[in-house]
Amino acid sequence: MQISLAGRTALITGGSKGLGLAMARAFAGAGGAVAMVARGEEALKAAEAKLRAELPEAKLAAVSADISTEAGCAQAVETAVAALGPIDILVNNAGTSQRGPFLQVTDALWQADLDLKLFAAIRLTRAVMPGMQERRWGRIINVLNVGAKAPPGEGAPTAVSRAAGMALTKVLSHEGAKHNVLVNALLVGIIESDQWVRRHAAEKRNITWEEWKAEQGKTVPLGRLGKAEEFAATALFLCSEGGGYITGTALNVDGGRSPVV
Numbered sequence: 001m002q003i004s005l006a007g008r009t010a011l012i013t014g015g016s017k018g019l020g021l022a023m024a025r026a027f028a029g030a031g032g033a034v035a036m037v038a039r040g041e042e043a044l045k046a047a048e049a050k051l052r053a054e055l056p057e058a059k060l061a062a063v064s065a066d067i068s069t070e071a072g073c074a075q076a077v078e079t080a081v082a083a084l085g086p087i088d089i090l091v092n093n094a095g096t097s098q099r100g101p102f103l104q105v106t107d108a109l110w111q112a113d114l115d116l117k118l119f120a121a122i123r124l125t126r127a128v129m130p131g132m133q134e135r136r137w138g139r140i141i142n143v144l145n146v147g148a149k150a151p152p153g154e155g156a157p158t159a160v161s162r163a164a165g166m167a168l169t170k171v172l173s174h175e176g177a178k179h180n181v182l183v184n185a186l187l188v189g190i191i192e193s194d195q196w197v198r199r200h201a202a203e204k205r206n207i208t209w210e211e212w213k214a215e216q217g218k219t220v221p222l223g224r225l226g227k228a229e230e231f232a233a234t235a236l237f238l239c240s241e242g243g244g245y246i247t248g249t250a251l252n253v254d255g256g257r258s259p260v261v
Helices: 018-029 041-054 070-084 107-135 158-177 194-203 209-217 228-238
Strands: 009-013 033-038 060-064 089-092 138-145 181-188 250-253
Touching: 009 018, 009 070, 009 107, 018 033, 018 041, 018 089, 018 228, 033 041, 033 070, 041 060, 060 070, 070 107, 089 107, 107 138, 107 158, 107 181, 138 158, 138 228, 158 181, 158 250, 181 228, 194 209, 228 250
Parallel strands: 009 033, 009 089, 033 060, 089 138, 138 181, 181 250
Antiparallel strands: none
16 A cells, blocks of 8 residues: 655654654655654754655754753744644654652652653644644654553553553544544554663673564564564554544554553
8 A cells, every 4th residue: 555645744753763763764755744853963963864865855854852841842843833834743752661660760750751751742732733623634643652551560650651641642532533633552562773772781681682682572472573664654554544544542563462452
């Protein structure tokens, strides 16, 4: 199936690396204009340059903003709209996997996690949803993880903020449906990305990245880690006309690893 996002503009947070960069590549490759939002200006510029080299005709904007703050969210949307026009697609992808024993999670860690993962999605959606409703077309994707459905022990705060993101997805899907604004969540399993590269390094075990991947793959029914391109293809479909009857869904993209459907 040929997917086209021609005439659509997407804003993707966490857009400079990993899943965010893969989605930016897929969306731009399908003809969409893409605003990549991230805090790290150097990584953001490198990502933009990489995509421009791969897709010379792509309409791209690199937006440096700290979306864990109200001002940063406003700045991200204003800059993206000024560069590319009204936002048709919002992908709330920014976030880290902050987790540990419950009694060791401080108020500061809870607040930082909620600000980046939950309140950023709330604020960005509040900024772009009115325009989507007015134009009667919109797509919002909240990138969560499988812990949102099956929170593990020592999974706080990330599993809690992700579960809240899943509830937010359902609330927004009901309110957006009558305006043809579709809202879904994609729940990540173990997918090759910078986050997992960092986790491999942090473990400081004397095994290579390839050995580590093979080891982790044994925990997945499909027997391997997912690829960022596979995740991006799923997001692209949900944002296309082909995904026009899907809303309010939390879809696992995890190779069957989650114990919850």
